[in-house]
Amino acid sequence: MLAIQGITQVFGGLTALDDVTFTINRNDITGVIGPNGAGKTTLFNIISGIYTPTTGTISLDGRNITKFPPERLAAFGMVRTFQNIELFGQMTVLENVMVGLHTKSRCGIISCAFKMPWHLHEERRIRETAHTWLRFCGIDELADTTAANLPFGKGRLLEIARALALEPQIIFMDEPAAGLNSRETMGLADLIRKIRDRGITVVLVEHDMELVMDVCDRILVLNLGKKLAEGTPREIQENPAVIAAYLGEG
Amino acid sequence: MKRELVKYLLLVAAAVSMPYFFSDGYMMNVLVFVGINTMLAVALNLLLGFAGQISLGHAGFFGLGAYISGVLTATHQVNPWLAMLIAAIAVSFLAFLIGFPILKLKGHYLAMATLGLGIIIYIVFNEAVDITGGPSGLSGIPNLALGSLVFDNDVKNYCLVWTFTIVTILLAVNLAHSRIGRALRAIHDSEVAARVMGVNVRLLKVQIFALSAFISAVAGSLYAHVMTFAAPASFGFHFSVELVTMVIIGGLGSIYGSLFGATLLTLLPELLRTFQDYDIIIYGLILILVTMFMPGGLVQGIPSLLGALLPKKKEGRG
Ligand SMILES: Nc1ncnc2c1ncn2[C@@H]1O[C@H](COP(=O)(O)OP(=O)(O)O)[C@@H](O)[C@H]1O
Ligand SMILES: [Mg+2]
Numbered sequence: 070m071l072a073i074q075g076i077t078q079v080f081g082g083l084t085a086l087d088d089v090t091f092t093i094n095r096n097d098i099t100g101v102i103g104p105n106g107a108g109k110t111t112l113f114n115i116i117s118g119i120y121t122p123t124t125g126t127i128s129l130d131g132r133n134i135t136k137f138p139p140e141r142l143a144a145f146g147m148v149r150t151f152q153n154i155e156l157f158g159q160m161t162v163l164e165n166v167m168v169g170l171h172t173k174s175r176c177g178i179i180s181c182a183f184k185m186p187w188h189l190h191e192e193r194r195i196r197e198t199a200h201t202w203l204r205f206c207g208i209d210e211l212a213d214t215t216a217a218n219l220p221f222g223k224g225r226l227l228e229i230a231r232a233l234a235l236e237p238q239i240i241f242m243d244e245p246a247a248g249l250n251s252r253e254t255m256g257l258a259d260l261i262r263k264i265r266d267r268g269i270t271v272v273l274v275e276h277d278m279e280l281v282m283d284v285c286d287r288i289l290v291l292n293l294g295k296k297l298a299e300g301t302p303r304e305i306q307e308n309p310a311v312i313a314a315y316l317g318e319g
Numbered sequence: 320m321k322r323e324l325v326k327y328l329l330l331v332a333a334a335v336s337m338p339y340f341f342s343d344g345y346m347m348n349v350l351v352f353v354g355i356n357t358m359l360a361v362a363l364n365l366l367l368g369f370a371g372q373i374s375l376g377h378a379g380f381f382g383l384g385a386y387i388s389g390v391l392t393a394t395h396q397v398n399p400w401l402a403m404l405i406a407a408i409a410v411s412f413l414a415f416l417i418g419f420p421i422l423k424l425k426g427h428y429l430a431m432a433t434l435g436l437g438i439i440i441y442i443v444f445n446e447a448v449d450i451t452g453g454p455s456g457l458s459g460i461p462n463l464a465l466g467s468l469v470f471d472n473d474v475k476n477y478c479l480v481w482t483f484t485i486v487t488i489l490l491a492v493n494l495a496h497s498r499i500g501r502a503l504r505a506i507h508d509s510e511v512a513a514r515v516m517g518v519n520v521r522l523l524k525v526q527i528f529a530l531s532a533f534i535s536a537v538a539g540s541l542y543a544h545v546m547t548f549a550a551p552a553s554f555g556f557h558f559s560v561e562l563v564t565m566v567i568i569g570g571l572g573s574i575y576g577s578l579f580g581a582t583l584l585t586l587l588p589e590l591l592r593t594f595q596d597y598d599i600i601i602y603g604l605i606l607i608l609v610t611m612f613m614p615g616g617l618v619q620g621i622p623s624l625l626g627a628l629l630p631k632k633k634e635g636r637g
Contacts, residue, residue: 117515139511140515140517140519143514143517149515151511151512155509155512157504157505157508157509157513158508159504159507159572160501160504160505164501164504168518171498171501171502172517174498176498177499178494178499178526178527178530181494181497181498181499181500182491182494182497183493188497191498195498231516235516235517
């Protein structure tokens, strides 16, 4: 569904991504792995419209979306979470998810300011749907907590809940297990499968190999900005180039 | 939601009862300015406190509202209400157009650009002598009137201005508790995440800038018709800074905070008159103390101060 073609990203003198080509299949859980600085986050930034690549194209179901800004991609059902959590810290957990429903609601400044009946109706629907997503991610009991006060693991879950509220067709997660303990990581693996079972395509960057090998259908390996390998978890585990790169890194 | 209603009814009750407490014209006159400044602070707070975008040019929008309304009525005999509407629409349209390039800037750069905008508007007021009357001001602006009721004394002006103030506060509170208010706060906390959530950040910033200018222009028009006079000195850079101070002292992102901030900064110079030459020092000291000890502004600081004094009472956020 998502075709990444010849993506190169140059920052000043540094080539963060070098001619990366890869395809993401609908309803797969795809893993993107590679050592620190391999360019994984940069790839996500390009796909999610935060950066425009130096060269190369991204297309979604045949439509060229390379230059689409994030807010436009959101309308196409593409959403992401962030490696360095980007929650709306001063807002409550519930409000964070309600912002995720922004594209699912219409009322403008005037109908909001004058509390038009359809605005009140919409507001009630947003609130209820937001609770549904919090329950889906198992953090509904924290609905009224200020997001900045959340423990780290719950913050990661909230990022996922907020992203799911858009009802995306594809979700990109940048290191969702970073900073989680092993029990939380197991919960995350279940959640990721649950998300896929709803028909959502999942792409995740992850360092936790056990998690990646466990949940992913396909894996892309990046090293120093280049595609090193792609394949099923088994193929990747047996790939000599991958083994060399990982052993080399120590 | 219940709490919001209670707060609002308390405000309305307080506003309605003021004329019974202060029968003398002087205090009513001061309260007229509290009302106008509250509208301005609320307008700026939508931009500064919610969306997190600074403007040091809001006195310019305020002044444009006053002058457009003033010139249309005093020079061209347009109906004052119509003039107010024209002024508000024209100023918000101007803000909308300027907003697109200017709001691409962030932080200090945005502060500089809006500062420049305010200064340019101020210079126009001074230099376009044929239209504005220049530094000596524009006089002969008529009062607003409803049929035979002419708003021409302090108590009537109080009722006029506070009707607008109370409606502005209601609309702003409604907006704050809606998807638009949440989107604005989201921009404040993480612009990139707001965009990923599908918020058209660029457009929303410009829209709120235009809305803020609209309210400021209505306040300016009220000011012109209440004073029946407008001079550039009221719309200079220092007043823009004073508005920012009201919003910060009151509490960023709190509509009622802006009411408190505007009230304090408008009343303080009047109350400090008795200290004569020392008033400006005491004024400065109070501002410093409030910012040091009430980092969330009056709206959070006063309840927690009361909470500290009455340790039994349970506290909620304002
Ligand atoms: N905005 C940027 N400006 C300059 N260099 C960047 C920028 N973003 C990433 N880089 C560089 O690109 C390389 C890849 O970074 P990144 O994509 O974050 O790696 P990963 O997520 O795989 O750890 C790093 O060397 C990083 O310093
Ligand atoms: Mg990274």
